[in-house]
Amino acid sequence: xxxxxxxxxxxxxxxxxxxxxxxxxxxxxxxxxxxxxxxxxxxxxxxxxxxxxxxxxxxxxxxxxxxxxxxxxxxxxxxxxxxxxxxxxxxxxxxxxxxxxxxxxxxxxxxxxxxxxxxxxxxxxxxxxxxxxxxxxxxxxxxxxxxxxxxxxxxxxxxxxxxxxxxxxxxxxxxxxxxxxxxxxxxxxxxxxxxxxxxxxxxxxxxxxxxxxxxxxxxxxxxxxxxxxxxxxxxxxxxxxxxxxxxx
Numbered sequence: 156x157x158x159x160x161x162x163x164x165x166x167x168x169x170x171x172x173x174x175x176x177x178x179x180x181x182x183x184x185x186x187x188x189x190x191x192x193x194x195x196x197x198x199x200x201x202x203x204x205x206x207x208x209x210x211x212x213x214x215x216x217x218x219x220x221x222x223x224x225x226x227x228x229x230x231x232x233x234x235x236x237x238x239x240x241x242x243x244x245x246x247x248x249x250x251x252x253x254x255x256x257x258x259x260x261x262x263x264x265x266x267x268x269x270x271x272x273x274x275x276x277x278x279x280x281x282x283x284x285x286x287x288x289x290x291x292x293x294x295x296x297x298x299x300x301x302x303x304x305x306x307x308x309x310x311x312x313x314x315x316x317x318x319x320x321x322x323x324x325x326x327x328x329x330x331x332x333x334x335x336x337x338x339x340x341x342x343x344x345x346x347x348x349x350x351x352x353x354x355x356x357x358x359x360x361x362x363x364x365x366x367x368x369x370x371x372x373x374x375x376x377x378x379x380x381x382x383x384x385x386x387x388x389x390x391x392x393x394x395x396x397x398x399x400x401x402x403x
Contacts, residue, residue, distance in 0.1 A: 162258040164251050167244075167270035175271065177246040178293040178361075180224040187249055191225055197391060199289070202319055203231035206288055209385060209397055210317040214238045216283035219309065221272050221302065222290025226254030226265065232286065233263050242266040244275065273301025277309040284315055289395075291320045291370065292361040299364065303377035310402040316379065322365025323387045323396025365396065374400040 168175075180190055194200070206228060212218055215238050220229045223243030232241055243265065245251055251267045258265040268276050272287075272294055285306045294302060306316045364373075374382035379400035386397040 160259075160262050160264055162255045162263075162265050162267070164248075164255050164267045164269065165276075166248075167268045167274075167276040168246075172271060172274075175246070177271070179247055180222075180245075180250060180290075180293075184247075184249070187225075187247075187253070190250075191227070191253075194227065200227065200231070202390065202395065203228045203288055204235070205386070205397065206286055206317055206319045207231045207235040209399060210284055210286055210315060212236045212239050212284050215240065217281065218242070218284040218286060219244060219275065219277060219282050221275065221285060221287040221306070222293065223254060223267070224250045224290070226257055226267070228286060228288040229254070229265060230257070230261065230263070233265075237263075240264075242268060242277075244268045244270050244272070246271055271298070273298045273305060275302075275305040275309050279308055280311045280314075282309045282314060283311060284317065285310060286317045288319045289321070291318060292322070292365060296364065299373055300377070303373050303379075306374075307377045307379060307402055312402060314402045316374065316400045316402070318370060318398045319395060320365050320370065320398075321362045321393050321395055322369060323394055323398075324367055324384050362393070370396065370398045371400070374398070378403070 179187065212232060212235065214236060217240045218232055220232065220241065220243040223229050223245045226243055229241050229243045232239055243254060246269060248269050251269055254267055270276055291299065310316065371382040371384060380403045382398065382400035384396050385399050388395060
């Protein structure tokens with residue numbers, strides 16, 4: 156891990172992974188310079204603060220931010236717990252370089268790694284928390300299952316995985332509660348998503364696997380216990396869900 160105020164970027168990709176495709180955080184690579192401006196305008200920062208709050212990260216704990224992009228969730232974690240040992244992982248090298256510049260300006264320590272969610276660069280049972288924000292919908296079905304298995308592997312017993320993404324069990328306006336509201340069903344949810352996502356910022360087909368109990372079921376199948384939606388709300392881009400699970 157880094158020394159005080161040290162920032163480093165490490166390429167964890169294998170030779171076979173170097174040509175692997177991925178969906179950039181802004182949807183298209185040329186939008187990256189505008190990404191942070193767009194997320195500020197879209198009020199994404201409060202969502203990151205909520206993830207850090209729900210995660211409940213303690214002093215000195217080891218945290219991996221999967222799909223970290225330009226580092227905004229990592230910075231929210233460090234703002235909530237400055238002594239946390241935070242690493243970020245993303246396949247987009249340009250986004251990681253931007254995250255590194257931001258970390259240096261903030262004078263915070265941050266390890267950044269280039270790699271993929273289905274092969275996490277951490278030893279077995281070495282982390283206290285894995286967090287992820289608005290990244291799971293970028294990953295195909297095999298990648299989702301791989302990420303869930305890998306998160307289980309790298310977390311210590313009692314470690315927690317906290318995910319924020321589009322979708323979820325309920326879609327009432329302004330709702331921010333627990334796991335109620337399952338009665339709408341996947342078809343209703345997809346119709347509800349059509350309007351907010353019409354701009355193609357977040358195509359509805361990418362969100363479909365997250366609807367209803369999609370994320371908790373994914374985590375339960377990987378071995379996590381108590382996988383559940385702990386909060387949800389309607390964001391201007393569409394309904395978002397906060398899901399947490401514990402490694403037994």
